[in-house]
Amino acid sequence: SAVISQKPSRDICQRGTSLTIQCQVDSQVTMMFWYRQQPGQSLTLIATANQGSEATYESGFVIDKFPISRPNLTFSTLTVSNMSPEDSSIYLCSIRAGVGNTGELFFGEGSRLTVL
Amino acid sequence: EDQVTQSPEALRLQEGESSSLNCSYTVSGLRGLFWYRQDPGKGPEFLFTLYSAGEEKEKERLKATLTKKESFLHITAPKPEDSATYLCAVQGAGTASKLTFGTGTRLQVTL
Numbered sequence: 001s002a003v004i005s006q007k008p009s010r011d012i013c014q015r016g017t018s019l020t021i022q023c024q025v026d027s028q029v030t031m032m033f034w035y036r037q038q039p040g041q042s043l044t045l046i047a048t049a050n051q052g053s054e055a056t057y058e059s060g061f062v063i064d065k066f067p068i069s070r071p072n073l074t075f076s077t078l079t080v081s082n083m084s085p086e087d088s089s090i091y092l093c094s095i096r097a098g099v100g101n102t103g104e105l106f107f108g109e110g111s112r113l114t115v116l
Numbered sequence: 117e118d119q120v121t122q123s124p125e126a127l128r129l130q131e132g133e134s135s136s137l138n139c140s141y142t143v144s145g146l147r148g149l150f151w152y153r154q155d156p157g158k159g160p161e162f163l164f165t166l167y168s169a170g171e172e173k174e175k176e177r178l179k180a181t182l183t184k185k186e187s188f189l190h191i192t193a194p195k196p197e198d199s200a201t202y203l204c205a206v207q208g209a210g211t212a213s214k215l216t217f218g219t220g221t222r223l224q225v226t227l
Contacts, residue, residue: 001162031213042120042217043160043203058214092159102147102207105215107159 002027004108006093012114018081021111023093028073030096033105034066037090046091049076083115118143118208120218128224129194137189137202137221145209149187151180152203154220160203163189194225 003026013019023032034046047055047068055068069077080087093108121140129135141149148167152160164173166182173180177198179190189202201222205215 004159033213040219042219043205043215044217045214048213094159096213102213104148104150104162104165106162110157110159112157 001097001106002095004093004095004106006108006111008111009109010112012116013083014116015084017083018079019113020077020079021091023076023108025074025095032070032076033094034068034078035092035094037092085115088113088115118206118216120204120206120216122204122218122221124221126222131195131225131227132193134192139187139204139218140185141206143206143208147207147209149182150205151189154201154203196225196227199223199225
């Protein structure tokens with residue numbers, strides 16, 4: 001399976017600042033997904049990032065708060081903007097290994113953000 | 117809207133004490149049900165995909181089964197290294213490529 005690398009693995013941030021999380025995959029993939037895992041809660045999809053087009057955001061998530069870039073088929077970034085303590089969470093990058101829209105996802109190790 | 121409920125929230129077993137974790141789901145047109153293992157501070161690790169009722173998959177001490185309403189993850193003679201949070205997720209026909217996750221079962225296996 002593909003190797004998915006995320007940076008940073010963890011960070012402590014001040015309220016009102018922004019942080020960009022990077023996701024690098026060792027093979028080309030069509031779709032990349034960004035999930036959030038808040039303490040004690042399930043994984044929630046933030047958005048789907050396709051190369052060459054705007055990201056598709058889930059209900060409750062907006063581009064101004066979570067801008068996403070997808071410059072090529074192996075890389076994506078997620079920015080958490082104007083952070084508040086409620087944004088303290090684990091942010092996970094994931095890919096679907098096969099072609100098409102069906103099948104299991106594979107995840108990076110996650111980026112744990114703490115907002116003070 | 118797809119929904120996934122996992123039970124119990126937490127489970128403590130002694131080494132060798134077999135048990136089952138439950139994943140109940142509602143989905144419009146199941147495309148797949150997925151089990152993951154997540155260790156503290158790590159991303160979820162893929163275990164199994166089940167596509168239709170009656171299907172079973174096995175890996176070492178783990179066996180996943182599927183009915184039309186729920187899935188079970190059976191753990192036979194667990195060892196301390198099986199301690200982790202086990203996540204269940206579904207993909208429905210109406211939700212494009214999205215997976216909907218449950219909150220997980222936190223399993224602790226003691227000596």
